[in-house]
Amino acid sequence: MKIRLLVTDDHDLVRAGLVQYLGLHPDIEIVGEAANGDELLQKLPTAIADMVLLDLIMPGLCGTELISKIRRSHPGLRILVLSMHDEPQVAMRALKAGASGYICKDCKPETLLEAIRKVSKTGKYISTAMAEKIAFLPALTEQNPIERLLSERERQIFRLIAAGKNIKEISQKLAISNKTVSTHKFNLMRKLGLKSVAELVRYSIQEKL
DSSP states (O other): OOOEEEEEOHHHHHHHHHHHHHHHHEEEEEEEEESHHHHHHHHHHTTSEEEEEESSSSSSSHHHHHHHHHHHHOTTEEEEEEOOOOOHHHHHHHHHOOOSEEOOOOOOSHHHHHHHHHHHSSSSSSSSHHHHHHTHHHHHHHHHHHHHOHHHHHHHHHHHHTTTHHHHHHHHHHHHOOHHHHHHHHHHHHTTOOOOOOHHHHHHHHHTO
């Protein structure tokens, strides 16, 4: 029986590559694509899908909020998160929100296939390396102000700033206004006691974020 998969990623090239690669395998059927969370939610009622392959950060509705919304409206649908973030805190939040599995985008193609097939059979997947990181998550969370103090959107913006993105680039990535990005930036820096982007980047490196 084929695994009916709906692929969601805001990067057209990445999404096209996933569709082409996964569609080559006889046990996987691509039943749809979506470029963001809102488009995904529009397609789910009519898409006959067993599983969603989901990018974590996309324009508009995304992250744990999107996962929770999918889980409420389609409780039987399995969600495999494919993310650029390998932090255990991010993975744990996605799993707690209702994701069936979590895998990083730097994985090998065959590892992605393994994850899809395992989620289809058992309803869950997480790599051994990530599981080991999550095992130490309580201690990490207690020590990490990012997890204690910042909202999910603030954490997203924190990581994008630390990755070198400017206000305009973050605005386009998350499909929110420049003013909203600036407000979140001001709030997160105030909460963390940071006074400049340079301090934010240095803090990110020191805390291995």
